[in-house]
Amino acid sequence: MSELRHDPVQKRWVIIAVERGRRPSDFKKQEITTRQVKTCPFCYGNEDRTPPEIFAIRPDDSKPNKPGWKLRVIPNKFPALKVEGGLNRRGLGLYDLMDGVGAHEVIIETPDHNAHLGEMKVEDVFNIVKVYRDRIADLYKDHRLRYALIFKNYGETAGASLAHPHSQLIATPITPRTVAAELDSAREHFIQKERCLFCDIINQEVAMGERVVLMDDKYIAICPFASRFPFEIWLLPRRHQYDFSLLCDDDLTALADTLKKVLHKLRIALEDPPYNFVLHTAPNYNVRRPGRPNYWETLPYDWHWHIEIIPRLTKIAGFEWGTGFYINPTPPELAAEFLRSANEE
Numbered sequence: 001m002s003e004l005r006h007d008p009v010q011k012r013w014v015i016i017a018v019e020r021g022r023r024p025s026d027f028k029k030q031e032i033t034t035r036q037v038k039t040c041p042f043c044y045g046n047e048d049r050t051p052p053e054i055f056a057i058r059p060d061d062s063k064p065n066k067p068g069w070k071l072r073v074i075p076n077k078f079p080a081l082k083v084e085g086g087l088n089r090r091g092l093g094l095y096d097l098m099d100g101v102g103a104h105e106v107i108i109e110t111p112d113h114n115a116h117l118g119e120m121k122v123e124d125v126f127n128i129v130k131v132y133r134d135r136i137a138d139l140y141k142d143h144r145l146r147y148a149l150i151f152k153n154y155g156e157t158a159g160a161s162l163a164h165p166h167s168q169l170i171a172t173p174i175t176p177r178t179v180a181a182e183l184d185s186a187r188e189h190f191i192q193k194e195r196c197l198f199c200d201i202i203n204q205e206v207a208m209g210e211r212v213v214l215m216d217d218k219y220i221a222i223c224p225f226a227s228r229f230p231f232e233i234w235l236l237p238r239r240h241q242y243d244f245s246l247l248c249d250d251d252l253t254a255l256a257d258t259l260k261k262v263l264h265k266l267r268i269a270l271e272d273p274p275y276n277f278v279l280h281t282a283p284n285y286n287v288r289r290p291g292r293p294n295y296w297e298t299l300p301y302d303w304h305w306h307i308e309i310i311p312r313l314t315k316i317a318g319f320e321w322g323t324g325f326y327i328n329p330t331p332p333e334l335a336a337e338f339l340r341s342a343n344e345e
Contacts, residue, residue, distance in 0.1 A: 076104040107132070122260060182280065227330075
């Protein structure tokens with residue numbers, strides 16, 4: 001079974017996922033091609049090559065785990081964390097560890113092996129983000145789980161082992177350090193100014209305009225002021241919203257349209273680059289922290305969910321690993337201008 005081990009120096013948790021070491025792609029180089037329908041486990045007719053589906057959008061006369069679906073959610077065949085069991089928190093001398101309890105799911109976004117999220121119909125993208133919302137809400141009923149991260153790896157450089165369009169969800173029994181740092185910054189800003197940090201950023205970027213990629217009544221996409229990577233984009237709701245799982249269908253429809261447009265711009269402007277995106281939503285505030293009963297007291301006021309999109313155009317090298325600094329050769333102002341001009345047709 002996987003373990004979560006705590007690094008007392010960096011104060012971060014690491015998943016030691018023994019079972020993922022058995023993935024064939026970990027042992028030999030596999031080229032990701034756009035046409036692998038016969039062998040792709042995510043394509044029609046190959047449903048028996050995946051674990052049984054957790055959820056699917058399919059016609060009423062379509063049988064589970066058979067062709068006919070529009071979208072499927074399945075457990076990851078090689079999970080980093082598993083739902084079964086207890087946390088079994090314990091010490092090992094100086095070190096802290098717990099069993100690898102969590103959830104690891106795959107959202108197979110479409111039966112079309114060669115689809116691109118930026119080219120799909122808005123109603124199909126809506127189905128994807130709706131499933132994101134519903135799966136987070138369902139997993140947060142489990143009080144062992146403190147955080148759920150939605151992420152997508154597009155392209156081999158971005159970590160995708162299969163070309164078929166899919167994204168993933170991993171729910172963890174701890175709040176990841178990267179998210180915790182954002183939560184702490186948002187909370188400190190609110191305590192000092194009684195305003196949401198992200199709302200202040202949005203207002204600043206709207207006023208200046210130079211880093212805005214696109215904007216409508218409900219959402220804004222910006223290249224952040226201190227972008228870590230070339231053409232990094234943040235997509236945020238313009239109205240204060242802290243919990244992605246509370247979004248209504250109208251908000252999800254608008255999000256689907258904006259996300260599609262942003263990814264379409266990236267594809268055109270940068271000639272279909274590999275990318276990652278991550279959804280940072282609220283942690284599972286239904287779980288009370290021992291010794292910190294008011295830990296999430298300001299969360300509805302200070303937190304603001306958002307999607308971070310990272311085109312994989314540069315590599316993280318020794319300086320970045322050694323310092324935590326990022327060297328970005330493309331100013332976000334120029335990146336935003338270039339993306340704004342990308343044809344949306």
